[in-house]
Amino acid sequence: MLLDIKNLHVSINGKEILKAFNLTVNKGEVHAIMGPNGTGKSTLAAAITGREGYEITQGEIWFNGELINDMSPDERANKGIFLSFQYPVEIPGVSMTNFMRTALNAKREFNNQPPVSASDFLKKMEEMKNLVEIHSKLTNRSVNEGFSGGEKKKNEIFQMAMLEPTMAILDETDSGLDIDALKVVAKGVNALRADDNGFVVITHYQRLLDFIVPDFVHVMYDGSIVKSGGKELALELEANGYEWIKEAVAEK
Amino acid sequence: MAEGKDHNNILDEVTSGEYKYGFYTDIEMDTAPKGLTEDTIRFISAKKNEPEWMLEFRLKAFKYWLTIAEPNWAHLHHPPIDYQDIIYYAAPKKKPSLSSLDEVDPELLDTFNKLGISLEEQKVLAGVAVDAVIDSVSVKTTFTETLSKKGIIFCSFSEAVREHPELVKKHMGSVVPYRDNYFAALNSAVFSDGSFCYIPKGVRCPVELSTYFRINAANTGQFERTLIVADEGSYVSYLEGCTAPQRDENQLHAAIVEIVAEHNAEVKYSTVQNWYPGDKEGKGGIYNFVTKRGLCRGNHSKISWTQVETGSAITWKYPSCVLKGDNSIGEFYSVAVTNNYQQADTGSKMIHLGKNTKSTIISKGISAGHSNNSYRGMVRVAKKATNSRNFSQCDSLLLGDKCGAHTFPYITTGNESSIVEHEATTSKISEDQLFYCQQRGIDSEKAISLIVNGYAKEVLNKLPMEFAVEAQKLLAITLEGSVG
Ligand SMILES: Nc1ncnc2c1ncn2[C@@H]1O[C@H](COP(=O)(O)OP(=O)(O)OP(=O)(O)O)[C@@H](O)[C@H]1O
Ligand SMILES: [Mg+2]
Numbered sequence: 001m002l003l004d005i006k007n008l009h010v011s012i013n014g015k016e017i018l019k020a021f022n023l024t025v026n027k028g029e030v031h032a033i034m035g036p037n038g039t040g041k042s043t044l045a046a047a048i049t050g051r052e053g054y055e056i057t058q059g060e061i062w063f064n065g066e067l068i069n070d071m072s073p074d075e076r077a078n079k080g081i082f083l084s085f086q087y088p089v090e091i092p093g094v095s096m097t098n099f100m101r102t103a104l105n106a107k108r109e110f111n112n113q114p115p116v117s118a119s120d121f122l123k124k125m126e127e128m129k130n131l132v133e134i135h136s137k138l139t140n141r142s143v144n145e146g147f148s149g150g151e152k153k154k155n156e157i158f159q160m161a162m163l164e165p166t167m168a169i170l171d172e173t174d175s176g177l178d179i180d181a182l183k184v185v186a187k188g189v190n191a192l193r194a195d196d197n198g199f200v201v202i203t204h205y206q207r208l209l210d211f212i213v214p215d216f217v218h219v220m221y222d223g224s225i226v227k228s229g230g231k232e233l234a235l236e237l238e239a240n241g242y243e244w245i246k247e248a249v250a251e252k
Numbered sequence: 253m254a255e256g257k258d259h260n261n262i263l264d265e266v267t268s269g270e271y272k273y274g275f276y277t278d279i280e281m282d283t284a285p286k287g288l289t290e291d292t293i294r295f296i297s298a299k300k301n302e303p304e305w306m307l308e309f310r311l312k313a314f315k316y317w318l319t320i321a322e323p324n325w326a327h328l329h330h331p332p333i334d335y336q337d338i339i340y341y342a343a344p345k346k347k348p349s350l351s352s353l354d355e356v357d358p359e360l361l362d363t364f365n366k367l368g369i370s371l372e373e374q375k376v377l378a379g380v381a382v383d384a385v386i387d388s389v390s391v392k393t394t395f396t397e398t399l400s401k402k403g404i405i406f407c408s409f410s411e412a413v414r415e416h417p418e419l420v421k422k423h424m425g426s427v428v429p430y431r432d433n434y435f436a437a438l439n440s441a442v443f444s445d446g447s448f449c450y451i452p453k454g455v456r457c458p459v460e461l462s463t464y465f466r467i468n469a470a471n472t473g474q475f476e477r478t479l480i481v482a483d484e485g486s487y488v489s490y491l492e493g494c495t496a497p498q499r500d501e502n503q504l505h506a507a508i509v510e511i512v513a514e515h516n517a518e519v520k521y522s523t524v525q526n527w528y529p530g531d532k533e534g535k536g537g538i539y540n541f542v543t544k545r546g547l548c549r550g551n552h553s554k555i556s557w558t559q560v561e562t563g564s565a566i567t568w569k570y571p572s573c574v575l576k577g578d579n580s581i582g583e584f585y586s587v588a589v590t591n592n593y594q595q596a597d598t599g600s601k602m603i604h605l606g607k608n609t610k611s612t613i614i615s616k617g618i619s620a621g622h623s624n625n626s627y628r629g630m631v632r633v634a635k636k637a638t639n640s641r642n643f644s645q646c647d648s649l650l651l652g653d654k655c656g657a658h659t660f661p662y663i664t665t666g667n668e669s670s671i672v673e674h675e676a677t678t679s680k681i682s683e684d685q686l687f688y689c690q691q692r693g694i695d696s697e698k699a700i701s702l703i704v705n706g707y708a709k710e711v712l713n714k715l716p717m718e719f720a721v722e723a724q725k726l727l728a729i730t731l732e733g734s735v736g
């Protein structure tokens with residue numbers, strides 16, 4: 001088991017957002033999470049990655065057999081958890097190159113490895129830039145500064161490719177992407193899919209799942225998963241919307 | 253790539269939160285008795301075998317100083333300074349007049365090594381001529397020979413007084429008169445030593461000239477005096493860097509730097525200041541009251557100040573340019589960081605007197621802890637300074653909510669053809685930025701250092717390479733422990 005979330009309750013400022021949330025992701029699996037706006041999908045991502053202000057009031061998050069409830073965000077990251085942000089942040093004056101190298105070396109230091117050599121680093125940058133088809137000039141610019149919406153999202157996938165996480169969470173990486181960019185993002189993710197890692201893909205659109213084919217689809221509503229299924233579930237949601245699910249929940 | 257590499261080296265080297273340069277070198281001192289009277293001044297002057305004219309200058313300054321009061325307009329708070337409780341002269345006893353590094357006091361060399369500025373290395377690798385000042389006497393000047401071939405004079409101020417009295421007499425006090433302000437008067441009365449630099453006509457100084465200052469004796473105020481004269485068509489880049497050992501008593505520092513640039517001359521003056529800032533509770537630390545001013549005397553001359561201020565409990569400092577020559581240019585690039593209980597009131601003055609003169613002020617203030625960081629800038633365009641331009645940008649970055657940032661711009665424009673622009677921003681390191689870095693595996697201390705260095709990049713880029721590295725380190729060290 002790669003990620004095992006048990007009966008998770010998460011509050012923000014005392015308001016409970018995640019309620020008895022359960023999810024298990026095994027190595028080699030891709031899970032899609034769908035659900036109406038404001039149900040807590042990004043909150044889940046924040047809780048898994050350890051963001052401050054997201055208080056776990058109950059439940060457990062296990063990662064690779066280790067309870068990570070109280071682990072710092074950077075330690076989780078260095079242990080292999082990656083989040084592709086719904087809204088990537090700009091960091092003026094810090095070049096992508098510098099940022100990436102700092103991040104990569106932080107991970108290497110964490111694993112008692114020496115810093116990456118300049119030539120290896122550059123080679124890897126080149127390779128991954130090609131993979132996600134981002135313009136060379138982009139990595140000379142400051143982190144996300146002035147990037148277009150699509151460029152920001154591609155840049156997230158670029159960083160994921162550079163850091164090679166074992167558990168990657170993609171929070172609406174497809175939102176705002178044109179069809180070509182969507183394919184590029186999917187290509188990046190598919191290239192990284194392997195037997196020893198897992199993905200949680202948060203999305204509103206079936207479209208992405210045509211390219212990144214999930215093993216499981218979960219519907220989240222009001223802080224917990226209310227329905228799970230195979231990839232057909234996404235098609236069903238696309239056709240019928242969420243009303244039938246909301247009604248089903250209301251009936252219970 | 254170079255930039256990425258430095259950055260990571262720097263971050264790697266940053267390890268503990270304590271002030272790293274807090275060690276103390278025990279070199280036998282030869283000190284004046286505590287307190288300041290006419291006798292103290294005569295003692296200093298005699299110790300230094302000064303000519304009569306120099307003593308007279310000091311005494312005039314002292315008499316003037318007695319008639320004026322400490323300024324109180326700055327946004328600074330400190331207990332009153334007891335000027336009678338200060339030792340005004342301390343010198344290493346061994347009078348050095350050395351031809352090679354082997355002759356330098358080994359303990360002193362060791363100090364430099366701890367600071368990571370080994371003279372040997374610098375001499376061989378960096379091509380930097382170093383005039384190292386421990387307390388008050390210049391200990392070692394390297395590269396003098398190379399320089400003297402080009403007619404460049406780079407020596408201690410005392411030596412200049414002895415060897416080049418005409419130059420000193422002509423320029424000393426011409427940019428910062430002793431009547432300029434309280435601390436300038438004090439310095440003029442008691443200054444101990446410092447550096448003197450003269451670049452002859454048409455000469456481009458082939459190396460970065462640098463001076464390292466250290467304050468190294470308990471209760472010894474340090475009163476440096478630097479004079480740089482760039483003759484017509486010459487160029488020099490001058491570096492000043494400081495670190496001081498950890499001390500409990502507050503130490504007063506009141507330096508003067510004067511720069512003269514003649515026609516077509518250019519002077520770049522860069523400072524990294526890292527004096528002991530006091531402990532986390534605000535105890536101890538250096539009081540730094542500095543007067544730095546450059547005079548663009550000739551047409552088409554240029555003076556730029558670049559400073560990275562991370563140290564001192566109190567910083568009072570406004571490196572300025574008087575743009576007298578037509579088409580002359582003044583620049584000021586500053587990063588001032590305050591943490592814990594540090595206070596900084598710093599900025600620049602640009603005085604436009606000549607036609608078509610240009611000035612730029614870029615100031616980046618960074619405040620953390622309980623500190624207070626003020627930008628104070630004056631831009632004055634005289635009536636005759638037609639078609640002049642100034643652009644000022646003052647940004648403040650706040651870390652946490654217990655610190656303060658303030659901006660005090662004073663602008664006067666005496667004609668209608670000139671344009672003065674002032675922009676100011678205040679921002680905080682956002683939770684989002686921090687988390688973004690952390691999510692990529694970068695811990696919060698490194699993340700802050702990364703973000704802050706990015707924020708200050710525009711200024712850091714102006715520093716000579718080897719200095720930029722040191723400056724980035726200092727930013728990181730200064731801000732350690734500023735997030736919980
Ligand atoms: N910092 C916060 N303070 C208060 N409420 C918050 C905060 N962050 C999120 N919430 C609330 O928590 C709920 C879940 O938000 P979340 O961002 O997790 O939803 P989401 O499922 O990702 O929605 P979307 O599909 O629109 O991205 C929302 O009602 C939101 O308003
Ligand atoms: Mg969301």
